[in-house]
Amino acid sequence: MKSIEIFSEYYKYFLRGTRATVVISLITVIFGSILGCILALMRLSKNKPANTFARMYIAVIRGTPLLVQLYIVFFQLDFISYPKMTLLGLDLERTLPCIIALSINSSAYVAELVRAGIQAVDIGQSEAARSIGMSEAQTMWNVVLPQAIKNILPAIGNEFITMIKETSVIQYLGVADLMYNNGIVITSTYNPLPSYYITATIYLLLNLVMGRGVTLFERRLQKNER
Amino acid sequence: MNADRQTVLEIKNLRKDFGELEVLKGVDATIKKGDVMVVIGPSGSGKSTFLRCVNRLEQPTGGQILFEDQDICSSNNDINKLRQKMGMVFQQFHLFNNLTVLENITLGPTKVRKLKPAEAQEQAMQLLDTVGLREKASIYPSQLSGGQKQRIAIVRALAMKPDVMLFDEPTSSLDPEMVGEVLSVMKDLAESGMTMLVVTHEMGFARHVATRVVFMDDGLIVEEGSPEEIFNHPKRLRTKDFLSKISTAF
Numbered sequence: 150m151k152s153i154e155i156f157s158e159y160y161k162y163f164l165r166g167t168r169a170t171v172v173i174s175l176i177t178v179i180f181g182s183i184l185g186c187i188l189a190l191m192r193l194s195k196n197k198p199a200n201t202f203a204r205m206y207i208a209v210i211r212g213t214p215l216l217v218q219l220y221i222v223f224f225q226l227d228f229i230s231y232p233k234m235t236l237l238g239l240d241l242e243r244t245l246p247c248i249i250a251l252s253i254n255s256s257a258y259v260a261e262l263v264r265a266g267i268q269a270v271d272i273g274q275s276e277a278a279r280s281i282g283m284s285e286a287q288t289m290w291n292v293v294l295p296q297a298i299k300n301i302l303p304a305i306g307n308e309f310i311t312m313i314k315e316t317s318v319i320q321y322l323g324v325a326d327l328m329y330n331n332g333i334v335i336t337s338t339y340n341p342l343p344s345y346y347i348t349a350t351i352y353l354l355l356n357l358v359m360g361r362g363v364t365l366f367e368r369r370l371q372k373n374e375r
Numbered sequence: 376m377n378a379d380r381q382t383v384l385e386i387k388n389l390r391k392d393f394g395e396l397e398v399l400k401g402v403d404a405t406i407k408k409g410d411v412m413v414v415i416g417p418s419g420s421g422k423s424t425f426l427r428c429v430n431r432l433e434q435p436t437g438g439q440i441l442f443e444d445q446d447i448c449s450s451n452n453d454i455n456k457l458r459q460k461m462g463m464v465f466q467q468f469h470l471f472n473n474l475t476v477l478e479n480i481t482l483g484p485t486k487v488r489k490l491k492p493a494e495a496q497e498q499a500m501q502l503l504d505t506v507g508l509r510e511k512a513s514i515y516p517s518q519l520s521g522g523q524k525q526r527i528a529i530v531r532a533l534a535m536k537p538d539v540m541l542f543d544e545p546t547s548s549l550d551p552e553m554v555g556e557v558l559s560v561m562k563d564l565a566e567s568g569m570t571m572l573v574v575t576h577e578m579g580f581a582r583h584v585a586t587r588v589v590f591m592d593d594g595l596i597v598e599e600g601s602p603e604e605i606f607n608h609p610k611r612l613r614t615k616d617f618l619s620k621i622s623t624a625f
Contacts, residue, residue: 271469273465273467273469274469274471274472276432276465276469277463277465277469277470277471277528277531278471278482279432279455279458280430280432280458280461280462280463280532281458281459281462281463281482281483281487281531281532281535282455282456282457282458282459282483282487282535283455283482283483283486283487284455287486287487291471291482291486292471292473292474292482295473296472296473299473
C-alpha cells in the first residue's frame with residue numbers, strides 16, 4: 150500500500166496540517182455561530198436599518214464564492230496590522246484574514262438556519278413569556294433560543310461539516326493547513342494519488358468525529374424533554 | 376353590591392381592527408377587585424381579542440385600558456411591569472417546552488421578580504400542592520396530560536402574585552374528562568377572592584362562579600348582568616337567541 154508508506158514517511162506534514170485545519174475550523178465555527186445568531190436577531194428585528202443590513206449581508210455572502218470572499222478580505226483588510234508571528238506553525242498575517250473570511254461566510258448560513266429555527270418556535274411560547282412580564286430579550290434568551298437551537302441542531306451540524314471541508318481553500322493564501330501540507334508531500338513524492346487518499350481519510354475522520362459530537366449534544370437536549 | 380371596591384380594570388371604548396376587519400367596535404367594561412367576570416358569546420365575536428388587548432398581547436387600535444389607574448398603552452408605563460400583575464392562561468397552555476414544571480413556575484419569579492431561586496422554588500412547590508401536582512415538579516411538559524398542563528399554567532401565572540387573572544378559553548382544548556379538574560382550580564381561585572376575567576364556553580362555570588356575565592357579539596358587549604339576569608332573564612334578542620342555541624347542551 151503506497152498510501153501507508155507515504156504516510157509513515159511524511160506523517161509529520163499531515164499531522165501538522167490536520168492540527169491547523171482543526172484549529173482554524175473550530176475558531177471559524179465558534180465565531181461564525183456567534184455572528185450568525187446576531188445576524189439572525191437583526192434579520193428578525195423590527196429595526197429597519199438592522200433588518201436591511203442583515204438581509205443584504207446574507208444575500209451578498211451567500212451569492213458569492215468563498216474563494217473570492219477570501220481574496221477580497223485579504224486584500225481589502227490589508228490596512229490591519231496583524232501580529233507578525235507564528236502560532237502552531239501558522240503565519241498569523243495570513244491566517245487571521247482567512248479566519249475572518251471563513252467566519253463571515255459561515256455566519257450568513259448560520260443566520261438563515263437560526264432565523265428558521267426561531268420562526269419555527271410556536272408564537273404562544275413567547276406570548277406566555279411576555280404575559281408574565283418578561284422582556285423581549287429575556288424571552289428570546291430563556292425560552293425561544295433554547296428551543297430554536299434544539300430544532301436546528303442537525304442542520305447546524307451539517308453547516309459545521311461543510312465549514313471544515315471549505316477551510317481547504319485557505320491553502321491558496323499559503324496557510325499551512327491540511328491541503329497545503331498535502332501539496333508539499335506531493336511535490337516531494339511526485340505521486341499525488343496516495344496523498345489525496347490520506348488527506349481525504351483525514352477530512353472524513355474529522356467530520357465523523359464532528360458529526361458524532363453533534364449527535365451526542367442533540368441526544369442530551371432530547372433527554373431533557375423525554 | 377359593594378360599590379367602593381377598588382377598580383382593577385377600566386376599559387373605555389376599546390377598538391381593535393386587523394386591517395379591514397373590525398373585531399372590537401368599542402367595548403366598555405369595569406372590573407372591580409374580587410369580580411369574576413365571565414365573557415360569553417359566539418365564535419368570532421371578539422371575546423379572545425378583547426382579553427388579549429387587556430394585557431396588550433394585541434395592540435388596541437383605539438380606546439383606553441386602565442389597569443390600576445395606569446394606561447397600559449401609554450409609553451410612560453412599562454408594559455412588562457404591568458403584565459407582572461396580570462396573569463394569563465391560554466387555551467393551548469403554552470408551557471415552556473424546554474423547561475421542567477418547576478422551572479416553568481420559577482422562571483418569572485426569578486427573572487422578573489428577582490426572587491432567590493430557593494425562595495421561588497419553595498413558593499412554586501406550595502402552589503403545586505394547591506393543585507395536587509407536587510410530584511410532577513421535575514418532569515417536562517410533554518409528559519403531562521392537558522388538564523395537568525393547564526393547572527400548571529395557572530400556577531405559573533399565580534407565581535407572579537397577580538392582581539387579576541385573565542383566562543382565554545382555558546378548557547376549550549381539553550378532553551372532556553379533564554375539564555372538571557381545571558374548572559375546580561378556577562373555582563377555588565375565585566372563592567379565594569382573585570379578580571378574574573374569563574372567556575369561556577363553559578356555561579355551568581359562568582352560571583355558578585361568575586359574579587358578572589358579559590355577552591359579546593360582533594365586537595360589542597350586547598348585555599351585561601348577574602348570571603341570574605343573563606341566563607334566566609336575558610333582555611336582548613341576540614342574547615336569548617345565543618342561549619337558546621346552546622341550551623340544548625345542558
